[in-house]
Amino acid sequence: GCNIEGEDESWDFGTGAGFYVDATEDPWKTNYRMYSYIKDELPKLINANFPTDPERMSIFGHSMGGHGALILALKNPGKYKSVSAFAPICNPIQCEWGKKALGGYLGSDVSKWEAYDATQLVKSYPNSHLDILIDQGKDDQFLSAGQLLPDNFIAACTEQKIPVVFRLQQASCFCSPYFFIATFINDHIKHHAKYLNA
Structure with a gap:
């Protein structure tokens, strides 16, 4: 944590849930800048220390991290060759988690929240190519x-003609995110490899 008063009081806000935003509200705005970290700082660190090609990146995440992966891909057309997610938060301005987090980090102006909502972002996504893969457990x-x-x-992707493969997984054994992800991670790796090897 960042030693901010109250940041550890709730599992769905603060230390446990930064929501991949660049916060604009006190006391969060100085340290809660995960969007910029993932978009700018982390790739520089990886590219400086590993034999990578900065022109060929993809992004993936689970739950809130799936939300992060989707918004990063949609806010940065062409930066990521592909995106995939397990059980992502897809429309945070319409759910209680998102309203709590986005309101706390960005203030009460809902138009600011839309910049971090995948369903809103996809509505204005340019005609750049982006294929999206999402796996979701039916009993989540x-x-x-x-x-x-x-x-x-x-629905927003369909309206914009953006390809999205959504797989509602029926098995009831996915009581743990570990088993859910372990079961289907190879499909996600293949999804990204298809675009990164192109």
Whole structure:
């Protein structure tokens, strides 16, 4: 944590949930800048220390990290060759998690929240090529609680003619994100390899 008063009080805000935004509100705005970290700082660090090609990157995430992967790809057309996610938060301005986090980090102006909402961002995504793969467990408690809202994202992608493969996985054994991800991670690696090797 950043030793900010209250940052450890809730699992869905603060240390446990930065929501991949660049916060604009006190006391978060100095340290809670995960969007810029993932977009700028982390790639520089990786490229400086590993034999990578900065022109060929993809991005992936799970749950809130899936939200982060989607918004990073959609806010930066052409930067990422592909994007995939497991159980992403797809429309945070419409769910309680998102309203709490985005309001706390960005203030009460909902138009600022839209800049970090994949469903809103896809509506203005340019005609750049981007293929999206999403796996979602059917029995995910957060899906049934209305926190993930993939249907809203799929509808927006369909309207914009952006290819999205959404797979609602039926198996009931995915009580742990570890087993869910371990079961389908090879498909995600192949998805990214298809574009990174092109």
